[in-house]
Amino acid sequence: MKWTREAIVNKQEFSKESTVYHYRLLKRIHYSTILNLIYWGILISMLAWELILLRPYTMLLGIAFLPLLHALLIFLHITLKEKRQLTHWQFRFHLPWLGLAPTNHIGLRRFSGLQMQVFWVTIMIIGCFYPWAPRDMVSLLCVHLWIFLPRLYILLRLKKHASKGFIKLNDKDTSCYSQ
Numbered sequence: 001m002k003w004t005r006e007a008i009v010n011k012q013e014f015s016k017e018s019t020v021y022h023y024r025l026l027k028r029i030h031y032s033t034i035l036n037l038i039y040w041g042i043l044i045s046m047l048a049w050e051l052i053l054l055r056p057y058t059m060l061l062g063i064a065f066l067p068l069l070h071a072l073l074i075f076l077h078i079t080l081k082e083k084r085q086l087t088h089w090q091f092r093f094h095l096p097w098l099g100l101a102p103t104n105h106i107g108l109r110r111f112s113g114l115q116m117q118v119f120w121v122t123i124m125i126i127g128c129f130y131p132w133a134p135r136d137m138v139s140l141l142c143v144h145l146w147i148f149l150p151r152l153y154i155l156l157r158l159k160k161h162a163s164k165g166f167i168k169l170n171d172k173d174t175s176c177y178s179q
Contacts, residue, residue, distance in 0.1 A: 016020055023105070023177035026161045030173045036095055043146055048140060058136040062143035065092075066122070067099035070147070073118045074100045094171070096150030101169050108165035108176060112155045121150050 026153050032035045034167045043063070049058040071091065078084050088104045102111070130137045158165060 008126035014069065023166065023179055026165055026176045026178050027158060028173050028175045028176040029157060031096065037094060039146075039150065043143075046142060046146070054106075055135065055139075058133075058139040059143060062140040066147060069125070070118050071123060073121055074114065077114060077117065092169075096154055096174075097149055097169050102167075103169075105168050105177065108155075108158055108167045109162045111167050112159075112162060115148075115151055115155060118122055119152070 046062075047056055047059055050059045074089070075086060076130050078086055078089070088102055089100050090103050092098060092101045108118075123141070126137050126140050126144065154174050158167065158174075161178070164178050166179060168175045168177065
């Protein structure tokens with residue numbers, strides 16, 4: 001009896017409802033620990049600058065509440081527009097996906113569209129409060145850009161695979177696959 005891969009696959013029985021997925025890696029983007037530390041240093045230096053100017057409260061509130069606002073916008077988009085549950089999404093506490101992020105494969109075009117909507121809607125929400133507190137809104141905008149720049153950079157690097165790509169977010173890298 002042959003013990004090749006074909007013989008093993010032929011002996012296995014699959015039901016008619018079973019689905020077999022084969023993913024081919026298109027691109028993997030590794031996260032650099034040094035760049036991550038430098039990026040956190042940028043936030044700490046912005047916070048120190050705000051502390052010198054005696055107004056760090058807005059930036060601290062932005063660090064605490066902007067990821068929650070992003071999560072709320074993602075929740076509203078998925079539950080109201082797509083009519084899905086957030087079963088495969090979880091809150092992450094490390095860059096570049098600080099906030100609500102998918103745990104399974106997700107279509108790159110769908111994910112980047114969702115991220116761009118969250119990006120622009122948050123800028124519009126911050127802009128609505130600009131007439132009453134212009135200095136504070138600049139701090140919020142800086143925190144929002146600090147959260148989103150790594151995401152936008154990764155999505156820009158994966159843009160050529162948007163039509164057929166599926167993205168998988170891991171702790172050490174972001175991978176783009178084709179089915």
